[in-house]
Structures are given as C-alpha cells and as structure tokens.
Amino acid sequence: MSQRRREYRYDHLTWPEINEAVKDGCIVILPVGATEQHGPHLPLDVDHRLSYSICAEVARRSEGSILVMPPVCYGYCHHVMDFPGTINIQMENFINYCLDITKSVAYHGFKKIVIVNGHGSNEPLVQLIARKTILLTDAVCAGFSWWHCANKAFSAVRESELGGCAHACELETSVYLHLNPDLVKRELIRDELASNLKDEETREWYALDLAYSAPTSPIPWTSTYTDSGVIGRPTLASAEKGKVAFEAAVNEILRFCAWFRKWELPARKDHHAVPPTMDLPFTAGF
Numbered sequence: 001m002s003q004r005r006r007e008y009r010y011d012h013l014t015w016p017e018i019n020e021a022v023k024d025g026c027i028v029i030l031p032v033g034a035t036e037q038h039g040p041h042l043p044l045d046v047d048h049r050l051s052y053s054i055c056a057e058v059a060r061r062s063e064g065s066i067l068v069m070p071p072v073c074y075g076y077c078h079h080v081m082d083f084p085g086t087i088n089i090q091m092e093n094f095i096n097y098c099l100d101i102t103k104s105v106a107y108h109g110f111k112k113i114v115i116v117n118g119h120g121s122n123e124p125l126v127q128l129i130a131r132k133t134i135l136l137t138d139a140v141c142a143g144f145s146w147w148h149c150a151n152k153a154f155s156a157v158r159e160s161e162l163g164g165c166a167h168a169c170e171l172e173t174s175v176y177l178h179l180n181p182d183l184v185k186r187e188l189i190r191d192e193l194a195s196n197l198k199d200e201e202t203r204e205w206y207a208l209d210l211a212y213s214a215p216t217s218p219i220p221w222t223s224t225y226t227d228s229g230v231i232g233r234p235t236l237a238s239a240e241k242g243k244v245a246f247e248a249a250v251n252e253i254l255r256f257c258a259w260f261r262k263w264e265l266p267a268r269k270d271h272h273a274v275p276p277t278m279d280l281p282f283t284a285g286f
Contacts, residue, residue: 005063005064006064008056008059008060008062008064008066008067008068009056009059009067009068010028010067010068010069010070011069011070013067018108019109021067021110022108022109022110024064024065025065025111025112025261026064026065026066026067026110027062027065027066027067027110027112027113027114027257027260027261028066028067028069028105028110028112028113028114029055029058029059029066029067029068029069029113029114029115029116029253029257030055030069030071030072030098030101030102030113030114030115030116031048031051031052031054031055031056031068031069031071031072031116031118032048032051032071032072032075032098032115032116032117032118032119032122032126033045033046033047033048033049033050033051033052033071033072033073033075033117033118033119033122034047034048034073034074034075034076034077034087034118034119034121034122035047035048035073035074035075035077035085035086035087036075036077036080036083036085036086036087036119037080037083037084037085037086037168037229038167038168038172038229038230039167039168039188039190039192039228039229039230039234040185040188040190040228040229040230041168041173041184041185041186041188041189041190041230041234042168042172042173042176042183042184042185042234043183044085044086045073046118046168046172046176047075047118047119048071048072048073048074048118048119049118049176049179049180050118050146050172050175050176050179051071051116051117051118051119051146052068052071052118053179053246054116054146054246054249054250054253055068055071055116055253056068057246057250058250058253058254058257061250061254062254062257065257065261066257069101069105072097072098072101074087074089074094075089075094075119075121075122075125076088076089076090076091076094076119076121076122076125077089077119077121078090079121079219079220079221079222080222082221082222082223083222083223083229091125094122094125095125095128095129095132098115098125098126098129099129099132099133099136102115102129102130102133102137102139102141103133103136103137105139106133106137106138106139107137110139111138111139111140112139112140112260112261113130113133113139113140113141113142114141114142114143114253114256114257114260115129115130115141115142115143115144116143116144116145116146116253117143117144117145117146118145118146120145120167120210121219122145123145126143126144126145127143129141129143130142130143134265135282140260140263140265142256142260145210146249146253147171147210147211147245147249149248149249149252149253149256150171150244150245150246150248150249150252151210151211152248153244153245153247153248154171154211154241154244154245154248155211156244157240157241157244158170158171158211158236158241159233159236160232160233160236161233162197162203162207162209162212163193163194163197163203163207163208163209163231163232164193164209164232164233164236165209165210165211165232165233166194166208166209166210166231166232167208167226167229167230167231167232168229168230168231168232168234169210169230169231169232169233169234169237170232170233170234170236170237170241171210171211171232171237171241171245172234173189173234173237173242174237174238174239174240174241174242174245175242175245175246176242177237177238177239177242178239178240178242178243178245178246179242179246181239189234189235189237190228190230190234190235191230191232191233191234191235192226192227192228192230192231192232193231193232193233194208194225194226194231195224195225195226196224196225197225206218208225208231209232
C-alpha cells in the first residue's frame with residue numbers, strides 16, 4: 001500500500017500524491033462549521049469539531065477512496081453575536097470562501113466533492129455552494145448537514161421532546177461527550193428550551209430542532225429566545241448516545257459516498273433554436 005493510500009488527510013499529502021489521488025478518482029470531503037457559543041458547558045468549537053471528526057473518520061475508513069480537507073472553522077453567526085466569543089462570517093463571504101475551495105480542488109482534477117456541514121445557519125449556504133460548484137466547474141458537488149445522517153439512529157435513543165435537540169442540546173452534547181468528554185463542563189449543564197416555542201400552535205409552524213423540518217424557520221437574534229445559549233435538553237445527553245449518533249453519521253456518509261463515486265451527471269443539453277452568441281453571463285469569476 002502506497003503512502004498516499006495510508007494517508008486520508010488531504011493536507012498531509014504532497015503534490016505528487018495529490019496527482020495519484022486524482023487518478024484514483026478520490027472523493028474530496030470538506031467539513032464546515034462555526035466558532036460560536038454553545039452554552040456554559042460546551043466550548044466554542046462544537047460545530048467544526050463535530051463535522052471534522054465525523055468526516056475524518058469517514059475518510060479513515062474509506063480505504064483510500066476519500067480525502068478529508070482541513071475544516072472551515074467559521075460560519076454565518078450574525079444572529080448569535082449577543083453571546084461573547086462567537087465569530088461571524090457574512091454569508092456572501094462564507095459562500096465565496098467555500099466556493100474558492102471547491103473550485104480549486106475541481107481545477108486540480110477532483111470531480112466528486114462533498115461538503116458536510118455542522119452549523120445550522122450554514123445549511124442553506126452550503127446548498128448554494130454545492131449548486132454553484134456544479135454550475136461553475138466540471139465537478140459534481142453535494143452538501144448536507146451531518147445530523148441528517150444520524151437522526152434516524154439517534155431517534156431510537158433520544159429522550160427529549162420536540163425542541164430538545166436544537167443547539168448545545170441532547171444531540172450535540174452527546175456527540176461531544178463521545179469525542180472529547182474532558183472538555184465538557186458537566187457541572188454547568190442546564191436545560192433551556194426556546195422561549196418562543198411554548199405554545200402548541202407556534203410549535204406546529206416553527207420548531208427549533210435538528211430532527212424536525214417546520215414549514216418555516218424565521219431565525220431572530222438568538223438572545224431573544226434563550227438566556228444561556230442552550231436550546232434543548234443537554235441534561236439527557238450521554239457519551240453512549242453520542243456514539244450512536246457518530247457511528248450512524250459516519251456509516252451513512254460512507255454509504256452515500258459509495259453511491260456518489262459511481263454516479264454520473266447526465267449530459268447538459270442546449271435547447272435554443274438559435275445558438276446563443278455570447279457567453280452565459282453568470283459564469284464569470286472563476
């Protein structure tokens with residue numbers, strides 16, 4: 001087995017080894033997250049640490065078919081800035097920064113790119129980055145949040161009600177306990193459900209929970225509905241539950257990548273009766 005095959009971290013390879021990885025048809029996986037408050041009991045690194053840890057394990061188990069990139073540690077957190085320590089990247093800057101990464105790896109020859117998100121407010125932005133990557137390069141890009149790959153398995157061990165798994169919650173605290181228990185301040189763990197979800201009618205239309213997709217999700221300033229920064233029930237968290245979620249996310253992403261590596265995008269077709277006489281005006285800036 002070559003050194004390239006043993007190494008699953010993109011940034012630990014040399015440029016000749018990158019050429020080998022391109023020839024082998026490796027998938028590149030980019031973890032993205034944020035640096036933001038997660039209540040009194042969790043560090044600011046939750047979102048990027050969890051996404052990177054999951055992606056690194058995916059790549060490690062892939063037997064050389066997946067490379068994990070260094071994580072994007074900052075995300076869109078404007079609404080969280082009432083809590084000290086949070087770092088905000090304006091959404092346009094976040095999109096362009098990540099898009100520069102995906103366009104770079106596409107230019108070097110990687111044609112299958114996966115973005116795995118660990119921060120809720122990045123989610124629509126990651127979808128846009130994936131779409132733009134496809135339209136601006138000859139690579140195919142998919143983007144999603146890791147908890148969507150873990151929710152089915154986690155629901156079997158989850159104890160909290162709707163709203164209990166939103167932020168610094170039963171889910172995130174459990175996975176952090178599984179990965180880095182020494183950094184969790186257990187004596188400071190307290191539950192706090194979003195104050196704007198106390199009536200049943202509101203919960204029907206607008207619910208903060210990583211396992212629930214409400215018809216709408218207006219996101220106001222975080223400080224308007226939580227005093228501690230916690231949104232959920234971290235008192236129900238455990239390392240055992242975290243292992244269930246972690247393993248489910250890793251296995252589902254591996255399963256997705258096995259399909260994604262084989263999948264071929266259908267050919268584009270131009271249906272103009274008269275061929276356009278100018279370049280498409282939306283592709284500048286590569």
